Amino acid sequence: MLTLLSYKNGEIIVPVDTAAQMFFGDDLSSLLDAQSLLATEVEQLRRDCAACAGKDPVDHWQTRMKSVESTRDKLGRLGLPVTGESALQGLRDLVGLRVVCPFIDGVYLARKWFLERSSLEIVEERDYIGAPKANGYRSCHLIVRLHIRGTPITAEIQLRTLAMDCWATLEHQLKYKNAAPVQALIVRELKRCADEIASTDWNLLSIREMMEAGIPAGDDIMEKELDNADSAG
Amino acid sequence: MRILLAEDERELSSALTEILTHNHYSVDAVYNGQDALDYGLSSNYDGIILDIMMPQLDGLTVLRQLREQNVVIPVLMLTAKSEIEDRIAGLDMGADDYLSKPFAMGELLARLRAMTRRKADYIPNILQLGNITLDRASFELSNGETSLRLANKEFQVLEMLMSASGRLISTEQFMERIWGFDTEAEANVVWVYLSFLRKKLAALGADVAIKVTRGAGYRLEKLT
Numbered sequence: 416m417l418t419l420l421s422y423k424n425g426e427i428i429v430p431v432d433t434a435a436q437m438f439f440g441d442d443l444s445s446l447l448d449a450q451s452l453l454a455t456e457v458e459q460l461r462r463d464c465a466a467c468a469g470k471d472p473v474d475h476w477q478t479r480m481k482s483v484e485s486t487r488d489k490l491g492r493l494g495l496p497v498t499g500e501s502a503l504q505g506l507r508d509l510v511g512l513r514v515v516c517p518f519i520d521g522v523y524l525a526r527k528w529f530l531e532r533s534s535l536e537i538v539e540e541r542d543y544i545g546a547p548k549a550n551g552y553r554s555c556h557l558i559v560r561l562h563i564r565g566t567p568i569t570a571e572i573q574l575r576t577l578a579m580d581c582w583a584t585l586e587h588q589l590k591y592k593n594a595a596p597v598q599a600l601i602v603r604e605l606k607r608c609a610d611e612i613a614s615t616d617w618n619l620l621s622i623r624e625m626m627e628a629g630i631p632a633g634d635d636i637m638e639k640e641l642d643n644a645d646s647a648g
Numbered sequence: 649m650r651i652l653l654a655e656d657e658r659e660l661s662s663a664l665t666e667i668l669t670h671n672h673y674s675v676d677a678v679y680n681g682q683d684a685l686d687y688g689l690s691s692n693y694d695g696i697i698l699d700i701m702m703p704q705l706d707g708l709t710v711l712r713q714l715r716e717q718n719v720v721i722p723v724l725m726l727t728a729k730s731e732i733e734d735r736i737a738g739l740d741m742g743a744d745d746y747l748s749k750p751f752a753m754g755e756l757l758a759r760l761r762a763m764t765r766r767k768a769d770y771i772p773n774i775l776q777l778g779n780i781t782l783d784r785a786s787f788e789l790s791n792g793e794t795s796l797r798l799a800n801k802e803f804q805v806l807e808m809l810m811s812a813s814g815r816l817i818s819t820e821q822f823m824e825r826i827w828g829f830d831t832e833a834e835a836n837v838v839w840v841y842l843s844f845l846r847k848k849l850a851a852l853g854a855d856v857a858i859k860v861t862r863g864a865g866y867r868l869e870k871l872t
Contacts, residue, residue, distance in 0.1 A: 610797035
């Protein structure tokens with residue numbers, strides 16, 4: 416019997432149930448291989464950046480496979496046949512990788528690394544950092560296609576900061592999507608929180624950079640400013 | 649924006665200070681008429697919230713003396729319901745608006761916004777420069793696609809830059825207006841906040857940037 420597993424930071428966490436074997440049949444092993452391939456990729460990203468930039472931009476990461484239950488639900492909602500084959504063709508997030516970075520520059524570093532990676536075919540990029548969703552959701556999504564023994568598998572890579580991940584995790588727990596009368600208010604307030612968090616993300620990066628470069632004393636600020644203006648202009 | 653709050657009821661004063669600070673104003677609180685007059689004469693506030701019934705000097709006397717000495721800072725009077733005569737006298741003496749107690753906080757904030765934008769050069773609630781807007785009611789810095797919500801002092805620094813219409817603002821002016829006289833903050837705190845703002849303007853792809861002029865100060869300039 417196949418050993419069906421899920422990985423988190425390289426460690427085994429959840430055995431995949433046998434329902435997945437019945438639903439996806441032979442394709443299941445391709446999906447699981449796609450998942451472990453993404454795990455290998457992100458570990459390579461960490462090694463490459465540590466070697467090149469001197470630090471690992473990743474705090475933690477996680478891969479997951481969509482559960483059979485939510486796969487069926489989604490196919491039903493989209494009006495597609497509820498079969499493993501149709502899921503493989505019609506859904507792009509059966510396999511997912513989420514990479515969480517301490518600082519926002521790490522997100523852009525990771526994005527660049529994935530975009531330049533020849534082993535991954537980039538199908539689409541959705542930049543929800545540059546253009547957040549209405550509720551304020553921020554992350555960079557890369558839709559990629561992997562070829563596992565000739566079977567194309569589409570997967571979604573989500574890149575975000577710890578602060579964005581904190582917001583997204585709590586938002587997910589709120590389950591407000593059917594709270595009709597107060598829905599608009601909740602969306603507006605969630606966006607306000609997300610916009611504050613995004614503001615803080617940039618401040619944390621500024622603080623780190625100040626610590627690296629040093630904060631000038633009052634008298635030296637003007638000189639430093641003019642030096643910067645010269646080197647920029 | 650810097651507000652002088654003259655209100656002798658300590659609990660009301662501290663609640664107002666809390667709410668005003670939360671709404672990104674800097675607040676100096678005084679508790680009697682004499683201090684209100686001294687502070688009003690010595691510092692350049694964007695607005696004064698002035699209670700009428702106060703020890704030492706009443707609010708109307710403070711108002712009259714400020715106006716006599718050509719202090720034109722907008723004044724919002726706080727009066728009791730029964731003090732109709734005081735309201736009339738106050739408005740005629742140069743108060744810009746009044747609210748009778750008890751009042752709703754939302755109305756006080758709206759009147760404060762209305763009063764502080766009725767200056768010689770009209771300051772709208774949404775400041776725009778280049779492809780960037782700053783909303784003075786929601787504190788959102790936006791490029792139309794995405795917005796960042798600024799914290800109190802960051803917002804005030806950018807508000808000063810965006811409403812300066814090209815005039816240079818010195819570090820001392822930022823310090824005085826936003827941090828206040830009796831601050832223990834060091835001068836480089838202004839630079840730290842300018843750095844935060846520069847990072848955010850860049851993140852939003854702004855076509856304006858904070859530029860420096862030797863010995864004079866800072867202003868927002870269009871990038872060429």
